[in-house]
Amino acid sequence: MNVKEIMDTEFIAVSANMTIIEASIKMEAHKRFTTPVLDNRKRLIGWITSLDVTRGFRENHKIVSDIMHSKNDIVHVYENEPARIAVLAASKHKVVSIPVLDSEDKVVGEVRTFDIVETLSKLYEIKVYKIFEAVVNELKGVTWEELMEASAIITRRETGKPVTAKEYEQRIKKSTFGEAIWATGGLEKFFVGFIAIGELVIARKVAKARK
Amino acid sequence: MNVKEIMDTEFIAVSANMTIIEASIKMEAHKRFTTPVLDNRKRLIGWITSLDVTRGFRENHKIVSDIMHSKNDIVHVYENEPARIAVLAASKHKVVSIPVLDSEDKVVGEVRTFDIVETLSKLYEIKVYKIFEAVVNELKGVTWEELMEASAIITRRETGKPVTAKEYEQRIKKSTFGEAIWATGGLEKFFVGFIAIGELVIARKVAKARK
Incomplete structure (x- = not known):
């Protein structure tokens, strides 16, 4: 089983120059605590969480790039890697979601921890x-x-x-x-x-x- | 294995009359997307997520009770229930964390989805x-x-x-x-x-x- 088979292809994304107000509305509407930040070719450039947004509001930041983590600072996996790589990464880094990239670094999905729980618990x-x-x-x-x-x-x-x-x-x-x-x-x-x-x-x- | 054995006893909590600014600082400091809202006897009365906080900031709310979900609207489990109850609840309701109560409805821990992933993946x-x-x-x-x-x-x-x-x-x-x-x-x-x-x-x- 590959990452591709357990990933969620219905994910949201924001751009670096989007306002954090817009980003927060999008995240709330889709109930996402995290979202990838993409460039105009859908490649992963960063990541924000709703906690970055709350800090952003308090500290009066304006746009996503002011609060985002860069790609190098976040866990990501590739769609053709074994699913257990994503499982181990979620467990080790204690994250709720991991972006999934194709060979061109475009984001094609997300592995979310409760999807992993669902997959693993089916066995149980x-x-x-x-x-x-x-x-x-x-x-x-x-x-x-x-x-x-x-x-x-x-x-x-x-x-x-x-x-x-x-x-x-x-x-x-x-x-x-x-x-x-x-x-x-x-x-x-x-x-x-x-x-x-x-x-x-x-x-x-x-x-x-x-x- | 009971819920007690997979729960995280290091959790944060807020009170209903705390300001959402204070709550957001606490959640960011502990990297928690969710937190239980407790009364002064540590009993569960509600729940907030960081998405409730971002909405609260945008809509100019002031205190936790303005934005919280009531106890009846959230999933919770009891410490002596079988662990699989928490696993199934996390999978079914797609939540990142579930409060764990003792027989007096006091919050004694939280089951977090990545803790479940860790427990399940140990088997794998x-x-x-x-x-x-x-x-x-x-x-x-x-x-x-x-x-x-x-x-x-x-x-x-x-x-x-x-x-x-x-x-x-x-x-x-x-x-x-x-x-x-x-x-x-x-x-x-x-x-x-x-x-x-x-x-x-x-x-x-x-x-x-x-x-």
Whole structure:
């Protein structure tokens, strides 16, 4: 997945000689805390935030160039870079939005942190039973009931608490991958439990085949 | 994981009768686009953003209560709710920050979207070989070399491209879980490939035990 696929192409922009009054009206109308400053060929030359604007009003500045940060002082990414570059940049620099450039330094979009949250949380929101369904389809010769039975056995062994195959099935129909990771104590532990289930179910499949 | 564990306890706050000039200075100093408005018992009564402040300056308002949104109009979460509630709220309402309340409606922190990105991206940034290490530790009787060999076989089968066990090992030492999910085409497909590797390595382990 590239930056291009997670960027928002509906962004606003201002020019360096626009008044800060005009810029503030535009930012408020579109509910943007930040906006790129572009030259007349749509290339990125700077960046302003609504906090630069409030300071500008207090200190009686008039135009965008009086308050803007130059291009060199801000984070930006290119549309064909891997999406994780934008994710890491947002996390490291703690910014709400990152301008996305094409190969000619023209601004073609913005990656906004809540878009990243949406993309990342989709992963978390996958229901665990979807993963188990994919596994049953892959493991020819293993039924859904056998997988649930093995899962209940491993879960009982690891938690020390009674759980039936039916109860386990109900649980994974409700819980998401994100919840499962948090519940098991991290991704590695989730995989360890998962492979333990896999080992049991495969061992049973092999034993059945030998009969 | 609860909201409490991902919230930022270093937040700023303003009062309803503070001037918007004072509020803007505080927000700029702490680089905050938003701030909760608290009563004298630290309970949440409203919320302002830096865009409310720019509008306030233009329209000649004087104090915070002139420009604030009331508590009922903003998203908020409670510290003991699951963290995913805050993640979903940030994604759904496209906000940069969500106030966190205790059981008495006092503000005890804020969940900021880039904190969520940091938390979620940590999952992505786990190297794939860490997961394989956990699996080898769980699968007693299977060596690291056998796991790499099985992985290379499955990868060759699925991609049709030659890859040796050594090359596969190099690949997973470099790549992260996030990259692996994107490369395989989604979480379910990742698990299908993963279980195929598991099945092969377990079948070989069983075959070895029978000799």
